Amino acid sequence: MARRKGFRWHIAVFLAPAVLVYTAIMIIPLIGTLNLSLFGKGETGRVFVGLANFATLFGDPRWSAAFWNALANNAWFFLVHMLVQNPVGVMLAALLSSPRLRMAAFYRTAIFVPTILSFVIVGFVWKLILSPIWGIAPNMLDAVGLKSLFAPWLGREGTALTTLALVSVWQFVGIPMMLIYAALLSIPDEVIEAAEMDGVTGWPQFWKIKLPLILPSIGIISVLTFVGNFNAFDLIYVSQGALAGPNFATDLLGTFLYRTFFGFQLQLGDPHMGATIATAMFGIILVGVCIYLFAIQTRLRRYQF
Amino acid sequence: MSARHSLPRSIAAHGILITYTLIALFPVFVIVINSFKSRQAIFREPLALPTRETFDLIGFQTVLAQGDFFQYFQNSMIVTVASLFFVLLFGAMAAFALSEYRFRGNSLMGLYLALGIMIPIRLGTVAILQLMVATGLVNTLTALVLVYTAQGLPLAIFILSEFMRNVSDDLKNAGRIDGLSEYRIFFRLVLPLVRPAMATVAVFTMIPIWNDLWFPLILAPSEPTKTITLGSQVFIGQFVTNWNAVLAALSLAIVPVMVLYLIFSRQLIRGITAGAVK
Incomplete structure (x- = not known):
């Protein structure tokens, strides 16, 4: 076709703006960042150092301790999302999709509200509510006789990260809820009716019929959660500052990258080490996405209706 | 039952x-x-x-006297609307090319453009800042618009091309027989038909742009280019002990997003349940 008609200019015109902007602002800087991690600061500007930056990141005890700390925190942050956000999202979606539920539109709209708020708002709102000074959380616990349970959760090393992870879950639970809800609605009535004919209703129906059908959606949500969590930064920065206190207990890879690249307080900014950390994050995200694409997605059965 | x-x-x-x-x-x-x-x-x-x-x-009096919230709000509006316009226009054009024409490298191009859905643009920040410094775009709203356009394109192209595959071929071929150019077919026939999908993409693109803190903090932290998210973050940081001011600033930041959300929520839910993101 193409050869017979000559070059079809309109295809190029349609593609060019998107491809140009995307390549220039996204792909080239990504490659540039990966490349920058191979250089260091020499006497005369930039010198090629090979993998020396990575040797520093993983070999130098100060760097590697900070990196592994951030990575471990990040893994825990992700685990909390997987264990709380996605099951809660699936449960809410399952309830919402039950037929003839009244006020479903209202619940859907209300539960999605936190997702549209910015991290700045979410971070400060929860900081205020959990603050021992203002006393909303302690007084509410007092009202149900559980005051002894209250602690300044955000200020303690042991609980700060989990608290922030739960705040993040509160903010984003709307996304799995919506996607699962859409998946549940797309299950054809015939399948459900056939199950009912065989006497499969209620919980068994959900576990045996619906859950296998929405597994691909749960897979996509998991990988989106993974990518989002492993470059999270805003919530920590807003509520705990770039130092990710107390004592780096809430440091994630994103805040670690920010501190390294721009410097903070006594620490000077270092673009090369920053690029090295970004490259490491790139590798982690790539490995995670590949595990999903090759190990999980290919094993999921998709059903055509 | x-x-x-x-x-x-x-x-x-x-x-x-x-x-x-x-x-x-x-x-x-x-x-x-x-x-x-x-x-x-x-x-x-x-x-x-x-x-x-x-x-x-x-x-509220303290907030309005101290921070230039009107200016921040205007900056956020300009950045969000401009980025949204470019994402929708460029995204729809590219999606049309990918879904309508068969050409060599079509699926490769689709894969290349979809890469950005999985890889966050933030990882390129170091080089993006260098690029903006080199082109003198630091502390301009243009820098933010460019970055957000690039960030929004992959998902927009992915969703829109799914939708455009469903636009009837007969309609387009009828247009071709009537002598419409490919450009007219796109702008006059296809674009109006995928308007619901465009609205879904608009909402998905808009929320992260409006709420972003990372790029305004790094690329445009100067006073005249602060967005409302960055502005309220800085303001709250300075007034931590003035609870009235902090709470008022938070309320001011919540209200515009809530209004936009209530206007678009119907569209958002319709778009998701229509199967755009499955």
């Missing part, structure tokens, strides 16, 4: 949903009611609604 709609079951469902709705809305409610109260009332009874005695606008 009756087993599915039994009364206790539906009461339990409503119970759980109402509980979760309260959890979702409670923090927003607390902030907004307290921003209208005097300082003493905020601390004495944080959960009470403002009454005639405790009603006080001092927080």
Whole structure:
């Protein structure tokens, strides 16, 4: 076709703006960042150092301790999302999709509200509510006789990260809820009716019929959660500052990258080490996405209706 | 059928949903009611609604006197609307090319453009900042618009091309027989037909742009180019101990997003349930 008609200019015109902007602002800087991690600061500007930056990141005890700390925190942050956000999202979606539920539109709209708020708002709102000074959380616990349970959760090393992870879950639970809800609605009535004919209703129906059908959606949500969590930064920065206190207990890879690249307080900014950390994050995200694409997605059965 | 709609079951469902709705809305409610109260009332009874005695606008007065919130709001609007325009226009054009024409490298191009859905643009920040410094775009809104356009394109192209595959070929071929150019077919025939999908993409693109803190902080932190997210973050950081001002600033930041959300929520839900993102 193409050869017979000559070059079809309109295809190029349609593609060019998107491809140009995307390549220039996204792909080239990504490659540039990966490349920058191979250089260091020499006497005369930039010198090629090979993998020396990575040797520093993983070999130098100060760097590697900070990196592994951030990575471990990040893994825990992700685990909390997987264990709380996605099951809660699936449960809410399952309830919402039950037929003839009244006020479903209202619940859907209300539960999605936190997702549209910015991290700045979410971070400060929860900081205020959990603050021992203002006393909303302690007084509410007092009202149900559980005051002894209250602690300044955000200020303690042991609980700060989990608290922030739960705040993040509160903010984003709307996304799995919506996607699962859409998946549940797309299950054809015939399948459900056939199950009912065989006497499969209620919980068994959900576990045996619906859950296998929405597994691909749960897979996509998991990988989106993974990518989002492993470059999270805003919530920590807003509520705990770039130092990710107390004592780096809430440091994630994103805040670690920010501190390294721009410097903070006594620490000077270092673009090369920053690029090295970004490259490491790139590798982690790539490995995670590949595990999903090759190990999980290919094993999921998709059903055509 | 009756087993599915039994009364206790539906009461339990409503119970759980109402509980979760309260959890979702409670923090927003607390902030907004307290921003209208005097300082003493905020601390004495944080959960009470403002009454005639405790009603006080001092927080809002401080905020409007101190921070240039109108300017921040305007910056956020310009950045969001401009990025949205380019994402939708360029995204729809590219999606049309990918879904309508068969050419060599079509699927490779689709894969290349979809890469950005999985790889976050933030990882390129170091080089993006260098690029903006080199082109003199640091501290301009243009820098933000460019970055957000690039960030929004992959998902927009992915969703829109799924939709454009469903536009009837007969219609387009009828247009071709009538002598319409490919450009006219795109702008006059296809674009109006995928308007619902465009609205979905618009909402998905808009929320992260409006709420982003990372790029405004790094690329455009100067006073005249601050966005509302960055502006309120800086403002709250300076006024930590002035609770009236902090609560008022938070309320001011919440209201515009809420209004936009309530306008678009119907569209958002329709778009998702139509299967755009499955």
